[in-house]
Amino acid sequence: MARRPLEGIRVTDFTWAWAGPYCTLQLAHLGAEVIRIESQKRTCVTRAIPSFADDVPGPNRAGYFNQYNQGKKSLLLDLTRPEGVEIAKQLVSKSDIVVQNFSAGAIDRMGLGYEVLRQVKPDIIMISICGYGQTGPERQYMGYGPASVPLAGISSLSGYRGFGPAEVGISYGDPNAGIFGAFAALAALAYRQRTGRGVHVDVALWEALLVLQPEGLMDYAMNNTQPERDGNRDRWMAPHGCFKCKGDDDKWVTIVCGTEAEWQALCRAIGRPELATDKRFADATARKANEDALEELITAWTKERDRWEVTEILQKAGVAAFPSMSNKDLATDPHLAARGYLVQKEHPEVGRRIHAGIPWQLSVTPCEVQAAAPLRGQHTDYVMREILGFSETEVQKLKEIHVLY
Amino acid sequence: MAEQLLSGLRVIECGQMVSAPYLGKLLADFGAEVVKVEEPGGDPARRRGPFPGDIPHPEKSGLFLYLNTNKLGVTLNLRHPTGQALLHRLCAQADILIHNYRPTEMAELGLDFARLQHINPGLIMTTISYFGCTGPYRDYQAYELTGTNAGGWAFLSPGASDHPELPPLKAFGHQADFQGGVHAAVATLGAYYHRCLTGEGQHVDVSIQECIAAILEMNFIHYTYGGRETSRLGRRSIFPWCMLDCQDGKIFLICVEEDQWQRLVELMGNPEWASLEIFRDRVARGQHYDALFPLLQEWAANWKVMDLYRAGQERRICFAPVNTMADLFASAHLQAREFFVRLSHQIAGTLTYPGAPFKVSEAGWAVHRPAPLLGQHNGEVYGRIGVSQAELESLRQQGVI
Numbered sequence: 001m002a003r004r005p006l007e008g009i010r011v012t013d014f015t016w017a018w019a020g021p022y023c024t025l026q027l028a029h030l031g032a033e034v035i036r037i038e039s040q041k042r043t044c045v046t047r048a049i050p051s052f053a054d055d056v057p058g059p060n061r062a063g064y065f066n067q068y069n070q071g072k073k074s075l076l077l078d079l080t081r082p083e084g085v086e087i088a089k090q091l092v093s094k095s096d097i098v099v100q101n102f103s104a105g106a107i108d109r110m111g112l113g114y115e116v117l118r119q120v121k122p123d124i125i126m127i128s129i130c131g132y133g134q135t136g137p138e139r140q141y142m143g144y145g146p147a148s149v150p151l152a153g154i155s156s157l158s159g160y161r162g163f164g165p166a167e168v169g170i171s172y173g174d175p176n177a178g179i180f181g182a183f184a185a186l187a188a189l190a191y192r193q194r195t196g197r198g199v200h201v202d203v204a205l206w207e208a209l210l211v212l213q214p215e216g217l218m219d220y221a222m223n224n225t226q227p228e229r230d231g232n233r234d235r236w237m238a239p240h241g242c243f244k245c246k247g248d249d250d251k252w253v254t255i256v257c258g259t260e261a262e263w264q265a266l267c268r269a270i271g272r273p274e275l276a277t278d279k280r281f282a283d284a285t286a287r288k289a290n291e292d293a294l295e296e297l298i299t300a301w302t303k304e305r306d307r308w309e310v311t312e313i314l315q316k317a318g319v320a321a322f323p324s325m326s327n328k329d330l331a332t333d334p335h336l337a338a339r340g341y342l343v344q345k346e347h348p349e350v351g352r353r354i355h356a357g358i359p360w361q362l363s364v365t366p367c368e369v370q371a372a373a374p375l376r377g378q379h380t381d382y383v384m385r386e387i388l389g390f391s392e393t394e395v396q397k398l399k400e401i402h403v404l405y
Numbered sequence: 406m407a408e409q410l411l412s413g414l415r416v417i418e419c420g421q422m423v424s425a426p427y428l429g430k431l432l433a434d435f436g437a438e439v440v441k442v443e444e445p446g447g448d449p450a451r452r453r454g455p456f457p458g459d460i461p462h463p464e465k466s467g468l469f470l471y472l473n474t475n476k477l478g479v480t481l482n483l484r485h486p487t488g489q490a491l492l493h494r495l496c497a498q499a500d501i502l503i504h505n506y507r508p509t510e511m512a513e514l515g516l517d518f519a520r521l522q523h524i525n526p527g528l529i530m531t532t533i534s535y536f537g538c539t540g541p542y543r544d545y546q547a548y549e550l551t552g553t554n555a556g557g558w559a560f561l562s563p564g565a566s567d568h569p570e571l572p573p574l575k576a577f578g579h580q581a582d583f584q585g586g587v588h589a590a591v592a593t594l595g596a597y598y599h600r601c602l603t604g605e606g607q608h609v610d611v612s613i614q615e616c617i618a619a620i621l622e623m624n625f626i627h628y629t630y631g632g633r634e635t636s637r638l639g640r641r642s643i644f645p646w647c648m649l650d651c652q653d654g655k656i657f658l659i660c661v662e663e664d665q666w667q668r669l670v671e672l673m674g675n676p677e678w679a680s681l682e683i684f685r686d687r688v689a690r691g692q693h694y695d696a697l698f699p700l701l702q703e704w705a706a707n708w709k710v711m712d713l714y715r716a717g718q719e720r721r722i723c724f725a726p727v728n729t730m731a732d733l734f735a736s737a738h739l740q741a742r743e744f745f746v747r748l749s750h751q752i753a754g755t756l757t758y759p760g761a762p763f764k765v766s767e768a769g770w771a772v773h774r775p776a777p778l779l780g781q782h783n784g785e786v787y788g789r790i791g792v793s794q795a796e797l798e799s800l801r802q803q804g805v806i
Contacts, residue, residue: 005595030595051631063626138738141718147725150657156729157577165727168576169562169637175620179587180762186594187410187435193601200766211762212583218467219455220730221757232575242572252572256548320546324554324573327628327635330618338540341615354629359615360592364607365599
């Protein structure tokens with residue numbers, strides 16, 4: 001079998017909730033051995049949030065956990081006990097990367113801060129993720145993912161015209177900090193490869209989102225102003241929207257024309273070639289000026305049609321059209337299935353469920369999800385005995401005194 | 406120049422707009438040498454703005470200036486055979502080629518991986534596209550708005566909406582494209598690590614639709630575990646989770662754990678209504694949103710945003726100001742972390758840019774040069790692969806550069 005890109009790399013994963021686990025998920029996707037340290041007393045929130053398989057609650061049945069921990073291993077360990085901290089250090093000494101997303105400073109108080117781990121493993125790469133970063137006057141503030149969106153200015157920029165600032169439907173700051181953490185870990189691996197040195201990385205949800213809205217920040221830097229909220233519309237392109245389709249259901253299709261050729265193709269495809277020469281729509285500037293009328297005309301056409309029919313007609317004409325996809329649409333999408341994106345690994349408690357998979361494909365070192373998410377503590381014995389070299393008796397003893405479970 | 410995480414990495418970027426250019430920027434800002442190849446008309450991001458005084462100018466587009474820091478810029482007509490030959494010569498000396506041309510255009514632009522690999526067996530080529538290089542939608546035309554809807558994000562946005570007549574809503578800017586760029590950075594450096602160990606190059610195929618479908622929180626599994634199709638409509642299942650109007654702006658509040666709610670009640674001065682049975686836990690509060698929201702709103706209206714933010718956070722209650730751009734530039738926390746940076750550009754002048762996405766204990770983010778002018782480094786870059794001044798002139802006349 002082909003080698004996976006990060007085969008042989010081990011990650012000690014102290015993360016929980018979403019940002020941290022999304023970071024280590026990428027490393028697992030690339031073939032690293034990721035060992036999640038879980039607490040018996042403080043179960044990961046994602047093991048306790050619905051939906052559960054068949055609506056039967058249980059820590060191993062939560063889809064949220066099982067989605068973002070695919071391919072990882074689980075060690076159930078009490079880090080509030082000195083013996084637990086010692087075991088964690090031993091695992092770090094046999095790891096390349098450590099990832100954690102406790103609030104700023106918490107890991108230092110646990111006795112597992114970067115300076116300590118460096119003693120244990122001099123070239124360790126440590127990724128710390130939290131809402132505000134490890135330094136600065138607000139570092140102790142609570143920075144949940146949903147709060148990072150308004151904090152980063154994305155809410156004040158997003159929203160329907162004439163409405164207030166919008167949340168954007170997902171807790172965007174979390175996976176975004178996670179993906180930046182994964183990028184940092186890989187860049188640090190390249191650095192270690194070249195120099196033999198490790199680094200400590202400080203990811204703040206807030207800053208990792210700020211770097212993704214330059215059209216807002218640069219407008220202010222240049223003009224002391226910011227763009228007005230304008231729904232799905234674009235500053236230059238028209239049409240540029242999400243249009244209602246046939247029936248009373250909540251079905252919509254996006255249509256965008258980025259060039260004059262696309263606009264003319266759209267006019268022909270919807271059977272209104274005369275619009276291409278209509279003064280109101282003669283070029284992008286004119287279409288922007290008459291966008292309400294333009295959207296009405298397009299809606300009149302889409303409202304009579306199914307969203308996939310619209311997609312087919314317009315894509316055939318070279319116009320960017322595609323349905324607004326729901327979770328159900330995605331899980332049943334033939335394209336995603338054909339690309340092998342929908343992952344179903346056997347899981348001892350929930351069987352085979354569809355999960356979102358790996359968003360890239362590598363031609364030489366194919367990435368594949370290695371296994372379903374772990375049961376809580378599923379790999380305690382494996383980690384203690386095979387990685388750390390403890391005897392069966394020693395492991396048993398540690399379980400009896402509830403350092404392990 | 407000081408050592409950075411990716412010093413020594415040689416990258417060729419054939420990127421337009423956001424996704425591949427942002428991948429290029431990430432690599433360049435962490436030390437890679439990135440040569441940006443623009444078609445003679447220039448990257449369309451040069452025409453996007455924002456512009457000073459709202460007056461379009463190809464060297465003053467805020468989006469372009471931001472996305473192309475630290476890069477060398479050359480022009481090259483990839484639709485011309487001589488242009489493709491030059492690209493191949495550039496790739497012979499590179500570690501990584503990144504681009505976001507559509508899969509259907511790749512071959513006609515000389516971005517044929519088999520051929521490139523023949524020239525440079527260690528080359529990694531990363532393709533970012535909306536639907537990936539395989540599968541039935543491979544050839545579909547798409548833009549940012551298409552991508553955020555195809556990946557299932559917009560259908561959930563803005564969330565907790567009671568306006569079924571309003572469409573799924575994209576988030577501001579180019580979030581789908583940006584996610585394509587950052588996810589591609591992860592995949593590309595994974596391939597690079599493999600190359601460090603084995604010398605092998607490969608093709609990396611990144612689908613923006615798939616990147617977005619991967620970040621839908623529990624929404625994806627609400628269907629595959631719970632059989633529920635979720636949308637932007639409806640209510641939050643837990644509460645408080647909302648924006649509130651203060652005297653001078655909006656504030657966001659979320660209480661996830663019970664102790665956070667208890668501390669909020671304390672901060673509100675323990676009003677009698679807070680002990681009502683209908684507000685007993687976060688789910689009950691969610692069900693009685695109509696009763697609770699006005700009470701919270703009435704209380705918050707007496708506060709100024711920053712006062713309530715500090716008072717709440719000091720009690721470990723998760724408040725956040727709904728920041729405007731002006732608020733962000735004035736933030737003491739961001740200033741203390743030196744987030745914003747000043748950078749001079751020959752034509753656009755000195756501006757304040759967003760800075761590092763994260764901090765590193767050593768060898769971290771740095772900005773050495775502003776975005777290139779169109780074709781600014783033609784002489785330097787083509788000189789390196791042995792193109793003389795006279796040849797450059799002739800290439801210019803042929804419309805190759």
